[in-house]
Amino acid sequence: MQAIPVGVSSIHSSRLAYGCWRVAGSWDPAEVTPAGRAAGKRAVIAAYEAGYTLFDNADIYCRGEAERILGEVLKEVSGMRDRIAIVTKGGIRPAGDPEQDAPGRYDFSAAHLLQACEQSLKRLGVETIDVYLLHRPDYLADPEEVAEAFSRLKAAGKVRHFGVSNFRPTLVTALQVACPMPLVAHQVEISLAKLDAFTDGTLDQCLIERITPMAWSPLAAGRIGSGATRLLPSQAGYRPEQFLPAVEAIAAARGVSRTVVALAWLLKHPSRILPIVGTTKPERIREATTAAELDLTREEWYRLLVAARGEPMP
Numbered sequence: 052m053q054a055i056p057v058g059v060s061s062i063h064s065s066r067l068a069y070g071c072w073r074v075a076g077s078w079d080p081a082e083v084t085p086a087g088r089a090a091g092k093r094a095v096i097a098a099y100e101a102g103y104t105l106f107d108n109a110d111i112y113c114r115g116e117a118e119r120i121l122g123e124v125l126k127e128v129s130g131m132r133d134r135i136a137i138v139t140k141g142g143i144r145p146a147g148d149p150e151q152d153a154p155g156r157y158d159f160s161a162a163h164l165l166q167a168c169e170q171s172l173k174r175l176g177v178e179t180i181d182v183y184l185l186h187r188p189d190y191l192a193d194p195e196e197v198a199e200a201f202s203r204l205k206a207a208g209k210v211r212h213f214g215v216s217n218f219r220p221t222l223v224t225a226l227q228v229a230c231p232m233p234l235v236a237h238q239v240e241i242s243l244a245k246l247d248a249f250t251d252g253t254l255d256q257c258l259i260e261r262i263t264p265m266a267w268s269p270l271a272a273g274r275i276g277s278g279a280t281r282l283l284p285s286q287a288g289y290r291p292e293q294f295l296p297a298v299e300a301i302a303a304a305r306g307v308s309r310t311v312v313a314l315a316w317l318l319k320h321p322s323r324i325l326p327i328v329g330t331t332k333p334e335r336i337r338e339a340t341t342a343a344e345l346d347l348t349r350e351e352w353y354r355l356l357v358a359a360r361g362e363p364m365p
């Protein structure tokens with residue numbers, strides 16, 4: 052796969068990234084089975100062998116199991132660590148942490164970020180995280196305190212670059228003003244079922260600041276494929292049947308699957324959206340890479356946008 056730079060950093064990524072959210076086979080560590088872990092490891096290896104060179108993860112994915120699974124693969128596959136970029140995220144604290152009655156919440160305090168990053172490094176079994184992202188905006192975030200935590204992590208050689216996820220553009224600016232280093236990635240949900248980033252300023256800001264937009268759930272968690280194994284509550288209301296006929300028509304004309312069309316649609320945007328492929332099926336992981344070779348015309352692109360909007364352009 053072709054490679055692109057991540058923001059203004061020296062890190063490069065394959066044109067599609069691989070996401071490890073689902074590799075444990077469950078979101079509950081108590082439900083993870085040896086067979087499920089083995090399948091997750093096969094998925095990660097399939098992605099590496101198919102040419103993906105950026106792997107996305109987070110401390111809360113199956114409460115650390117997804118980072119452990121990637122870490123085990125890195126130990127087993129000789130040379131892999133040096134050929135890939137590792138992205139992981141922190142800043143979310145699940146309910147019950149640390150006291151039993153603590154609510155699920157966000158925590159960008161320096162103490163929490165430093166500790167969370169340390170734990171991620173341990174589970175991944177690496178010395179450095181290539182890009183560390185703040186997972187969801189903390190209502191109490193103090194940009195100066197976050198900047199201080201970032202500086203300490205960078206000075207200690209624990210993180211090379213930083214970014215954010217699910218932020219409003221204004222909060223990205225507030226953090227960037229406080230940070231001595233450039234933010235290099237902004238991970239948000241973007242797909243034919245979720246168009247907000249095109250109009251809420253997120254992609255404009257990525258173009259202005261040369262931040263790489265990373266698209267999570269690029270297939271609307273599978274709704275654009277053959278169905279979702281697991282959806283977030285916020286994704287339950289999607290109505291892909293509204294635009295799937297248009298995707299299918301272009302897929303038939305181009306001789307590819309509709310998932311390839313949906314990924315190519317994201318790749319066409321000039322901000323160089325980096326879709327994070329989330330399937331755990333090796334054959335689907337391989338098939339997704341062919342989207343990088345499909346250059347949709349402007350007419351095809353707009354036909355899909357109009358179908359996804361459910362109304363003509365004004």
Ligand SMILES: NC(=O)c1ccc[n+]([C@@H]2O[C@H](COP(=O)([O-])OP(=O)(O)OC[C@H]3O[C@@H](n4cnc5c(N)ncnc54)[C@H](OP(=O)(O)O)[C@@H]3O)[C@@H](O)[C@H]2O)c1
Nearest residue numbers: 070071072267268269270271272273276277280329330331
């Ligand atoms: N920053 C954030 O807040 C955030 C939130 C969510 C996700 N993420 C990141 O984004 C990544 C991708 O998210 P996602 O998993 O929801 O992405 P996705 O690619 O939209 O959805 C993948 C899901 O679709 C299913 N699927 C059904 N048919 C498919 C087909 N033909 N091709 C491919 N997949 C098909 C897959 O099932 P099978 O496995 O059975 O193929 C899998 O459950 C995650 O791994 C994570 O790294 C970030």
